[in-house]
Amino acid sequence: MRKILYLFGILLSLNACSPKINNTVVLDDLKELSSDKYEGRKTxxxxxxxxxxxxxDKFxxxxxxxxHDNYKQPIEFKNKAGETIKGNNIVGYIKGKTDKVMVISAHYDHLGIKDGKVFNGADDDASGVTAVLAYADYFSKHQPKYTMIFVAFDAEEMGLQGSKYFVxxxxxxxxDIAININMDMIAHNDKNELYACGTFPFPNLKPFITSPNQKPNILFGHDDPKTGREDWTYQSDQGSFYAKNIPFIYFGVEDHKDYxxxxxxxxxxxxxxxxxxxxxxxxxxKNxxxxxxAPNRIREDIIMN
Structure with a gap:
């Protein structure tokens, strides 16, 4: 009996230490989504x-x-040339233990083909979308407290059009949207630095940004305009949520040579x-x-505008 209990304990320990994300699948998904077959994913x-x-298919x-019908939230807008552009946000969700909502997002569009060259956007932002897919898989097996909405936004490269339409x-x-976790460019940094932007306007979120992993080093910044550093607050889809006074954390890297x-x-x-x-x-x-x-922080005048 002791031997059986000992072996059972080992199995429990191994299970507890097993990775929560399938790293091979994550890399395979990123490689697929940034391949030439998608022609740069332009809206x-x-x-x-x-x-x-x-x-x-992954959802x-x-x-x-x-x-929505087949996860597609249709969007329509005018580009700078006055042309009507149509696209789709891809939206799925997992019902949590409460009706409060966490939106986990990234944008799947990129720049398309220019002068015969395919701009595949592996880091920008196939990397963020791949992470969204991984988290959808994880929380489908581990029911969250918050209801989680997973969104792949369209037309970020055309002025955050998908996220603007969503909000x-x-x-x-x-x-009911308590927070947005947005990821845009999380796969390419030679200094092992990943920034978590959003703790300057929402300092109460800072204690939650901890990880047992040392790769990457998570840094704070790019969200205080007084520092003189580039302010990322409105530079990706989290800006659409912040415009509605919804707390956010945006994960991303500084621009690199392939941006x-x-x-x-x-x-x-x-x-x-x-x-x-x-x-x-x-x-x-998870933290x-x-x-x-979530604070009661959204004013009616902000929601209606």
Whole structure:
């Protein structure tokens, strides 16, 4: 009996130490989503539609529920040339133990094809979308406290159009959205530095940003305009949530030599850094889900504007 209990204890210990994210799948998904077959994923193109379908298939596989037909929230807007552009946010959710909502997001569009060159955007932002897929898989197996909405936004590169539409036409009451966790460029940094932006306007979130992993080093900043450093607050989709006074944490890296270039390819990311970032951000999300108490902070005038 002692031997059986001893072996059972070993199995429990191994299970407790087992990785919560399948790192091989994470890398495979990033490689796939940033491949030439998606033609740079520019909003309104065939390649963008193919990327949307890849994400939808992943949402279906893990059993996410949908607010819209086949997970697609259609968006429509005018570009700078006055042309009408149509796209789709891809939205799925897991019902939590409360009706308060955490939105976990990244944008799946990129720059498309320019002068015959495919801009695949491996870091920008296939990396963030891949993380969203990994977290959808994880929380489908571990019911969260917060209801979690997983969103792959379209048309970020055209002025945050997808996220602007989402907060203007939310699938839940905007008052119930407690926080946005957004990821844009989390796979490419030679200094082992990942920034968590958002703790300057929302300092109560800082204690939750801890991780047992040392790769990457999570730094704070790029959210205080008084420092003179580049302020990222409105530079990705978290800006649309902040405009509604919704707390956010944005994870990203500083610009690198491949930013918005055709060389932003899978082979140029830092694979260990990326896998570490995905796992570290998961720990932060779990901390927030377990311990964060959302303030009653959205005013009616902000919601209506």
């Amino acid at each position: 309104g193109t065939k390649g963008n539609d193919m990327a949307a379908n890849f994400i939808i 279906k596989k893990v059993g996410l529920m949908s607010y 203007a036409h939310p699938p839940v009451n905007l008052k 918005h270039k055709e060389t932003d390819e899978f082979q140029n990311i830092n694979q260990d850094f990326f896998v570490g970032a995905v796992n570290s951000i998961l720990e932060v999300i 927030i889900d377990k311990n964060y108490i």
